Amino acid sequence: MSGIPLPTPNPITRPHWEGCREGLLRVQRCSACGDFVFIPRVGCPRCLLETLEWVESVGRGTLYSYSVVHRPQRPEFEVPYVVAIVELDEGWHMLTNLVECEPEDVRVGMKVEVSYREMSDEITLPYFRPRP
């Protein structure tokens, strides 16, 4: 997957990407209502306050939905690849790719865990893989 488009962090999203580089899956949580917020935002959508704090996710969850993609977004993506929505154990969702799993073995509801891959000096991406 070399040459794929990589994130360009901004001040709101940078703590998430810096966490990935350190092997931590960071997500925002509202200190007032307790809601998890992803993707990163400036304020809590429930409280409308700047009460979002960065917390560490356990990085484990289940596969909420997926698609095995055979026609790539760009030629830099090696096919087939598995785009996925993971429901983290804390209850929030994120987009990712499922790796270390044959496409025919992918199932909604399977247990997964984060698996980091360093893509550049700045960017490490949080892929997910099956867990026992």
Place this chain on the structure above:
Amino acid sequence: MAHPLHDIAIVGAYHTRQARKLDVSEPALLLDAIRGSLASAGIEASEIDGVNVSSWVWRVNCREAVQWLGGHPCWTGNGSPGIEAVLEAASAIATGQAETVLIAAAQAGEYTDHSATVSWTRPSSEFVECWGLYTAAEFALIARRHMHLYGTPPEALAEVAAAIRSNGARNPEAVMVGREVTPEDVLASRMVADPFHLLDCCINSEGGAGIILTTRERARDLDCEPIFLLGGGTDRQGMSYTSAPIWDLHGRVGARAAGRAFEQAGLGPSDVDVAELYDPFSFEIIRQLEAFGFCKEGEGADFIGDGRIRMGGELPVATNGGLLSYSHAGLAQMLQKVSGAVRQLRGELPDELTVPDASVAIASNGGAGALFCDVLLLGKEPA
């Protein structure tokens, strides 16, 4: 009290030629859409006092279009060409900002790098782009969750695709005219983004369209068949293609739009004769039929069976062949759902694609993967 939308009629509806690749420039195509819409309504350009005209590549906009039309329009709209623009223009007419509004859009010359998917399917977003997502995969994530929850089989998706593509096969104006497709063909076509095979996915093409709205009173004086606005609504749930399309949050997008539209019209789903629904991918039809109340959540696969959404069925869908077979011309495709519904109700399609005695049509734009879904109800008779 009557709803203000009920005082508005669509008096012109025109589609340019549609093709994979047209031999005209995008501005010329847009001008064709404008001329054709005026001719369809039987009015002069000097009578247009409001415009919402746009093109994708050349970025022609409403302000420029004022000059294209000799400086006559005094009102310009900003809504995306489609149901959003129709509701905005209708509001402008109802509040006296304009009397006769032209909405037109065209797209040509966009898709040149065929190694990647079309540009509008993969907007740059740092939490999406690196995962190789694009429109087909976004909508696939919604479809997969529905299949998991309700057991919706790939065969149901294939039936939707085949039903719509059969319409296009019989439409001389469709890009895919003559290309009859069976559900078996859909299932046998190569996989694009599981569960979508190639033939579950819309085509990419070039083309344009235009419509003209005015008051019911003005419409009476024109030498054309007016089609009346019965109700409309929008349902916006966030930025398209920036975060995960989660079924629990977005699976019923459009329900609020349809709810408003039906309430304004004083009608229900059983009153609808023909459905010009947004069909970027086969599953989206099943989802919208559920969200709009034509059937219960999870029952869409059964609902579309037995030929119900085919020509001759109870609720024909995407009668010109839709985005799967007729044309998907950038943003102009949204407007073509409205103009297509008008042309269907006016009886301008070939006989075998005309729904007999159809008086009420539903049109929709957007869908679950895109996190927005708008609905418009149109009638041969006023509300």
